[in-house]
Each structure stands twice: as C-alpha cells, then as structure tokens.
Amino acid sequence: MKSDNQNIRHLTLPALQEYFGSIGEKAFRAKQVYEWIWQRHAQSFDDMTNLSKDLRAKLSEHFVLPAVKVDAIQQSNDGTIKSRFRLHDNHLVEGVLIPTDSRQTACVSSQVGCSLSCKFCATGYMDRKRNLEYDEIFDEVALINQQAQESYGKKLTNIVFMGMGEPLLNYKNVLKAIERITAPDGLAMSPKRITVSTAGVAKMIRQLGDDKVRFNLALSLHAANDKKRSEIMPINDSNNLKELIAALNYFYKETGNEISFEYILFKDFNDSKADADELIRIYRQVPADLVNIIEYNPIDMALFRKPDAQTAEEFMEYLAKNKVNARLRRSRGKDIDAACGQLANKG
Template sequence: MKNLRHTPLAEIEETLKEWGEPKFRAAQIHDWIWKKHVSSIDEMSNLSKALREKLQSAFVIPKVTIDHSQFSNDGTIKSRLKLHDERFIEGVLIPTEKRITACVSSQVGCSLSCKFCATGYLKRMRNLEFDEIVDEVTLINQQAEKHFNRHLSNIVFMGMGEPLLNYKNVLKAIERITSPDGLGMSPRRITVSTAGVSKMIKQLGDDGVKFKLALSLHAANDKKRNEIMPINESNDLKTLIESLNYFYQKTGNEITLEYILFKDFNDSIQDADELVKVYRQIPADLVNIIEYNAIDEADFSKPDESVTDKFMGYLASKRVNARLRRSRGKDIDAACGQLANIDRNELPGAIIAQ
C-alpha cells in the first residue's frame, strides 16, 4: 500500500473522485496528516467510517514513535525513536534560557566513520524518509511543550548521519517543517551540519536554501583532518573552502565552523593559527569551539582548561568570532558525538539507538 504522506494532494483528490467522494475531503486528509500529525487513518474523525475503511485498504501512515527517553540533570532529553521497520535513531531536546533546540538525525547510522564520533562506528542502515524526519521534529516539539511549556525555537541537523548524503529527504523535511501548514518554523532557525560534502554544499547554493550551514571542521590542515575524518581524502580543505564560498555567494546564509578540541592533537597554538587561516578564507559568522565528549571506541580526551583558555585567547587576539560551547546531556550520552548504537539492555535506564 502507498504511504499516504508520500501521496501528492492531487493524487488523493483523484482517488477520492474515483470513489465518488467530494474534493474537499482531500484537504481534510491533508490537514490530519500535516497539522494534526495523526498516527492512523482511524483518527480522522470528520471522515465517514466507510471512507476511512477505503483509505485503509489503499494507504498506510508509517509513524515514528518514542520508544524510551532519558532525562539529564541539565534538562536535556534524549529519546530513542522507533521507526516502522523496527530500526532506531536518537533525537535530543536541548533547553536553555533563550532557546529550546531539537538535535535531529537524518540517517540510521552513518557511513563517514569519523574517528571521534560514536555514530561513525555504526553501519549506515538507510536514509530517513522526509516524513520520518518531520515526525522526529514533531515528537521533540511535543516534549518541549510538555516539559517546558515552550515550542521549539531552533532545529539542528547534528544527530545521527550525514544530512547532505540524504539530500532530497532533508530538504523536503525542512520544506514541510517551515510550511505554514506544518510547524511554520523560520528556515533561519534551522542549521544543517555537514562533515564536508563539497558537491552537495554547492548544490545547496544552487537550490537557494534559506537555512544556516555548519561545517564540522575539527582540524585545520589536511593531514590531521584525514586522520580523524576519512571524508577529507575526497573533500579536502581547499575544495571545502571553495564550496563554502560558492554557497555564501549564492545564498548569503550564515556559516558556522565547528571545531572539537582534542588533547595533544589539535589544541596547540599552531593549530589555533591554522584555524585562523582557514577562518580568514571563509565568510563564517562564528567558530564554535566544542568540548570533546569521550566515547568507548576512541582514545581521544579533552584538553586541560588552561590549554583551552590559551586556544580561545589566541583566537580572540586574532579577532576571530569564537565561542566555547559547553556540552549538554553528557550524563546521558546525549552530547555532541555520543549518539551510538548500543543495545539498551546493556545500559539499564539509558536511551540508546541502534
């Protein structure tokens, strides 16, 4: 049977016409799907029982559900989300005084194998469909309303997977999220983070997207970046710098550089100077310096506070707009780079994706 949410409105109208139903029923169905986010056709209470039965014979609504959630001491909520095919992803709600942000996944697993990221040690099982991403955002928004009495203010595609390797579904999901008959969120409050897929960064520019872009840089020379991010071997810094400039020329949208500090690897003053040189070549609004969050699979650790202070001080001396981003949700493995594929039974009480 067809996925009702993948069926164009015109096709629903044509199907209803064949069934002898009035055209306005299609708009009602559309409203149930995208405004009220029903999980079954039975919930469409303003449709007759006979019409609902016909719809059920021809269409399905595969839904994402929250399997389990875990709450951090700092208010962060990490949820294990179950997909229709029994696979799992993770999504994170991050509340602060000024913002309430959803960190969402775009793939089940990941294919990029970044050495510092727990998700990078997983296999990429499949891409998320656009409606699954919309469900993920909707469920996290419901958590925000329930626990904080606030709507989501921001969305970051920084969860499991590489968004630009699921390009069409991510863009279609954002189209639905920003639609007036969806969540109605401004695209300026959405950030898509990439490990650096140069070809697709240029495609974003050609497509004239309105959302923000973040590059997970993490090393400012090719030798070090190759060591921790294999994607750099085919998307080196020169190529990335060119693609980011192209993106900015086409869109004028905000670009952020993300840089995790690893002890004795990329935290020296020389590393900071190399970061400054990359920053000077990109129209970046901000450099986020990120605390490293340890994972079992990797031997990295975060530098001492004094080293971090010196690194930040050097950036400030060179007038780099840099911010030290403190991790949230570390006590529930919800922080940057910690989303992983571990059987929940191995960690009682925790929410783990697989």
C-alpha cells in the same frame, strides 16, 4: 493492510484530492487528511476523527501511515531529553531536545547509522543501514516539538541536523523534510532557525547553493590542516580543505546564508597555538559568522580526551585576540550519552 501500499504522506495535496475524487468523496476531505498528516501529526488513520469510520477503513485498505514512534526517553540532569525513535521497519535513530532559557533546540538524525567513520563520533562506528525518508525526519521534529511543549511549555525555536548520519548524503529527503517543516501548512518554522551540519561533501555544498536554500550551514571542521583532518575524518581524503573552502564560498555567494564551523578540541591533537593559527587562516578565507568550539565527549570506541580547562580557555582567548568570533559550547546531556558525538542507540 498491505505493506506494499503507498505511504499516504508521500502524496501531494492535489494527488490526495484526485484520489478522493476517484472514490466519490468531496475534495475538502483531502484537505482534512493533509492537515491531520502535517499539522495535527496523526499517528494512524484512527486519529482522523472528523472522517467517518468507513472512510478511515477505506484509507487503511489503500495506504499506509508509517508514523515514527518514541521507543525510549532519557532525561538528563541538565534538562536535555534524548529520545530513541523506532521506525516502521524497526530501525532505531536518536534525537535530542536541548532546552535553554531562550531556546528549545531539536537535534535530529538523517540516516540510520553513518557511512563516514569519523573517529571521534559514536555513530561513525555504526554501519549505515538506510536513509530516513522525509516524513520520518519531519516526525522526529514534530515529536520533539511535542516534548518541548509538554516539558517546558514552549515550542521548538531551532533545529540542527547534527544527529546520526550525514545530511548531505541524504540530500533530497533532508531538503524535502525542511520544506515540510517550514511550510505554512506544516510546522511553519523559519528556515533561518534551521542549521544543517555536514562533515564536508563539497559537491553537495555547491548543490545547496544552486538550489538557493534558505537555511544555515555548519561545517564539521575539527582539524584545520588536511593531514590531521584526514586522520580523524576519512571523508577529507576526497573532500580536502581547499575544495571545501571553495564550496563554502560558492554557497555563500549563491545564498548569503549563515555559515559556521564546528571544532571539537582534542587534547594534544588540535588544541595548540599552531592549531589555532591554522583555524584562523581558514576562518579568514570563508565568510563564516561563528566558530563553535566544542567540548569533546568521550566515547568507548575512541582514545581521544578533552584538554584541561586552562588550555581550552587559552585557545579561546587567542582566537578572540585574532578577531575570530568563537563560542565555547558546553556539552549538554553527557550523562545520558546525548551530547555531540555520542548518539549510538545504546538505549
């Protein structure tokens, strides 16, 4: 097998049909292979048991099928499952299954590492090695879906792109992965059950609007004025709040899709009444459905701490009094470094 052979998963169904025609095989073989790839989640050509051995050998001579493998699994006391995935070039990424009574949510990664250096996020302290290909992202989701069925007897209900990396800096692969995940001949998930989270790339948020995407969007806000936000999220220097608010409004005008804000509470940094007032001002400028207030999860590299329970409760009450639809999101999987901001391939 030559490593420079084409990835068979990057062929469309018509291209596969053309290939099979060129080797004298019937067109329906292409459909069988396509189903193995996208619906039955074959890990190798040998898995394709309704093809002859000769045909499987021929496919392995001409193509590669670089499936993502589960490298390690950790299960939290709360039922959360974190997987470390090994890619074909031995890079590692992490994904998380978050089960509740009503949902099975996959949190997936879109890049190996990250280039944005957010100060509170473990992945932000890693270098960005490369983008994930769309079929690798699809594999993450398919593998976590298998875990959901094996561990909880239920399929995935939701997907959030909140793992390692900035999804909008891997734009084409993320959109192509979502296309395959939502396709009837893929995982057939509703795009309304998918949320892409961004640290705030205004130009690409507008591009989502132009492309009329059908999934939801979350902005990782975490501070509601430019000075504080730039302190913890360097991307704010080139994508300030005014630009992001305009981009979010454009996205909503073009798609009508749900927008939410993510806001991690940091003790003595963004948890005061004045901070809440600034958050309320931003909330009122965007047709946002929800503000997710998130517990901070400590990481070794950062000195942030989470506020005490009373401060968090008062912050939530103040938002509610000002008619902000806010939800306090309790972190899951903290004991296995699977919670928000903790993914860093520690093993």
